[in-house]
Amino acid sequence: MQKEIEYYFDQIFKNFYKTSRDSNFYTSLDQKLKKDIADSNFAPNMSGTENFGPFGALNFKYIEMGAINSLDLFGLDELLLFAFYWANKNNYKNVSDIGANIGLHSILMSKCNWNVNAYEPDPNTIKCLEENVKSNNLANIKVNQMAVSGYSGTAEFTRVLGNTTGSHLSGAKDNPYGDLEKFSVKVKDIKEIMPYTDFIKLDVEGEEANVVTSTNSENWDNCDMMLEVGSALNAEAIYNHLLSLNVNMFSQKNNWDIAHSLSDIPISYKQGSLFVSKKDSLPMHNI
Secondary structure (H helix, E strand, C coil): CHHHHHHHHHHHHHHHHHCCCCCHHHHHHHHHHHHHHHCCCCCCCCCCEEECHHHCEEECCCCEEECEEHHHHHCHHHHHHHHHHHHCCCCCCEEEEECCCCCHHHHHHHCCCCEEEEECCCHHHHHHHHHHHHHCCCCCEEEECCEEECCCEEEEEEEECCEHHHCEECCCCCCCCCCEEEEEEEEEEHHHCHHHCCEEEECCCCCHHHHHCCCCHHHHCCCEEEECCCCHHHHHHHHHHHHHCCCEEEEHHHCCEECCCHHHCCCCHHHCCEEEECCCCCCCCCC
């Protein structure tokens, strides 16, 4: 699959600012990618090892996570973030993967020669994460078994057995579905992370508004963030808070242009990601 993966990264690098989810470019590339990933060595009963474009060899064996599986972690939205990482490999050094799941983002961040702090509260998921890190022989990833919010302490965590990627701090989502398990986890305050971090990938399943609205302007002086927004209420809280801090928001929903109004902010993963920074533009110009 090496040539196919190189093709996708090449297309993304050339057309990054055409990747809103409703664009023709996105739709056509997404359909092709799903087929190629399903036929890759990441699929069931395959080796799990592929030459992953600019990142080189990637060992990531297939795993079931309820209704979804590890192949779903290679969607086009994810490849956009991976391309962003590679394009900025010389612009960041100390990064955090918050909501690390089984470690794909952490591994690719590490391959950018970044020092990575991976945060994941579920002990079952942590085992898979650590196995994936070990199988890729990476030494610059520190795994932290804890959640992240706007405070430090402990909290109840809800494991969603039907889709463990949707597990979350209890209360972050309304009416989670299916079989659930609940247990206590450690929580770290985002404000303890940002002073020592120049880039954060944040995917915290509904907790993102509590994370972002706890920050002050100084926290963003030297720290950028790429995040997923999970609801309209969270989008409104995040937009109003960052607007009050004079921190810029760049939305995949409008092809990574600056968000000029609340309607530009994604309200679910189906509308893509949000880049937050005091920079004047999303940094992809160095590709």
